Amino acid sequence: SKDEKKAVLSEVFCDSLNITDCSLTETNDRIAVTVYNPIARPVSQYIRVPVVDGKYTVVDANGTEVKTKALLPVSDAVRQLPERKGSPGTHELIFNGQLPGLGFTTFFVEKQKSDKSPLMAALTRTRRAPIEMKGKSFTLQVDETTGAIQSITLNGTKHTLKQSFKWYKAWDKGPRLSDSGSYDFCPDGNARDYGQQKLVSRHTDGGVHELNQEFANFIHQTVRTYEDQDYIEFDWTVGAIPFEDKVGKEIITRFESDLKTNGEYYTDSNGRQSIHRKYDPKSTACFGKVISGNWFPIYKQISVQDKQHGLQMTVLNDRTQGGSSLLEGAVELMVHRRLDHFGAGGSFNIDELGVDGKGLEVRGKHYLFFQPITESPQLVRPLSEQLFMGPIETFDKYT
Numbered sequence: 001s002k003d004e005k006k007a008v009l010s011e012v013f014c015d016s017l018n019i020t021d022c023s024l025t026e027t028n029d030r031i032a033v034t035v036y037n038p039i040a041r042p043v044s045q046y047i048r049v050p051v052v053d054g055k056y057t058v059v060d061a062n063g064t065e066v067k068t069k070a071l072l073p074v075s076d077a078v079r080q081l082p083e084r085k086g087s088p089g090t091h092e093l094i095f096n097g098q099l100p101g102l103g104f105t106t107f108f109v110e111k112q113k114s115d116k117s118p119l120m121a122a123l124t125r126t127r128r129a130p131i132e133m134k135g136k137s138f139t140l141q142v143d144e145t146t147g148a149i150q151s152i153t154l155n156g157t158k159h160t161l162k163q164s165f166k167w168y169k170a171w172d173k174g175p176r177l178s179d180s181g182s183y184d185f186c187p188d189g190n191a192r193d194y195g196q197q198k199l200v201s202r203h204t205d206g207g208v209h210e211l212n213q214e215f216a217n218f219i220h221q222t223v224r225t226y227e228d229q230d231y232i233e234f235d236w237t238v239g240a241i242p243f244e245d246k247v248g249k250e251i252i253t254r255f256e257s258d259l260k261t262n263g264e265y266y267t268d269s270n271g272r273q274s275i276h277r278k279y280d281p282k283s284t285a286c287f288g289k290v291i292s293g294n295w296f297p298i299y300k301q302i303s304v305q306d307k308q309h310g311l312q313m314t315v316l317n318d319r320t321q322g323g324s325s326l327l328e329g330a331v332e333l334m335v336h337r338r339l340d341h342f343g344a345g346g347s348f349n350i351d352e353l354g355v356d357g358k359g360l361e362v363r364g365k366h367y368l369f370f371q372p373i374t375e376s377p378q379l380v381r382p383l384s385e386q387l388f389m390g391p392i393e394t395f396d397k398y399t
Contacts, residue, residue, distance in 0.1 A: 020048075031397060032397070032398045033106065043386060052088055060098075060107055061107070095107070131211070136228050136229050140161070161257050167194070167250060179339075186287075194215050207226060207228060208226055234366040243338050257313050257329040259328075269299075291324075300380075301314055301315065302315055333366070
């Protein structure tokens, strides 16, 4: 009609979205968010936009208000990343968008006059009570003091579920060809623990639950559950790894459960078919190291199954990582490393200094779902596609 207004947009990419930073969205009250879906099927995807604190409305391209949305604070660990350079963004606006296959849609975000959200203030206050984080088909139980995940309840049954970060000391006692390096993972003994983890904060809004944890002064993580999704999201920030002692360190995340797996697990083959593996104490690499002999490249997913109870725990990764299942019912993936040697056939420096000269900081995600074996394949492919080929967002201000 004559009264309709058409917005002419110029698409602006924010190169620092991976550290929750975008000056355009943080400094304007009216933002157009155009989201392209590179997957050849429609998807329902949570969109995250860096903003400042306030109250926002979101409407789609048809003018229909998006009801499922949340406003949650950016974690202190992310806000302190040196690359953010004093970014004013303090929160993330999160909303569920319906995206067409191999196509795009535009959402219009407007900040309301109210500067503060009383609801958010109420929901982010500190509480000392048992923590439960709800998903679509499960409930996660968390220790209210340490923030450690303790268990997951699925179909009325509670199962042990734990997650932690550990580190392997890199082997550096022999000739250089036996050291950890560019192409070699050669640990000196079993994975080592960090101290007691800390609960930093927790927040809930719009069906999204977040838990911020600290495992060491250079290892932080946000755990998320969505009340309309079957997976748990682990958003981790690791680095810079301390290196004053010149001891090589290889950091892993480990997920532990009470599933009876008989040492068996499954990894993908270049993101395609699933390969059956079994822990073999006779398999060695790196001059007799059993751990190295049982590690494999994980392109898309690693899983363990309890065939007696018909349950499966699957972890999806957003990039290629090394991983294994060295313990019953557990899987582990390497997230970061800092080394003093090149290793066999290598010429890469695994001791980059980063932008501040202290070392590289790495941020990434894992999706975990704990579901019946018969239902798990239906989740693996769509979720792994959405994690690996996430939507591409561009922005512009409008009047």
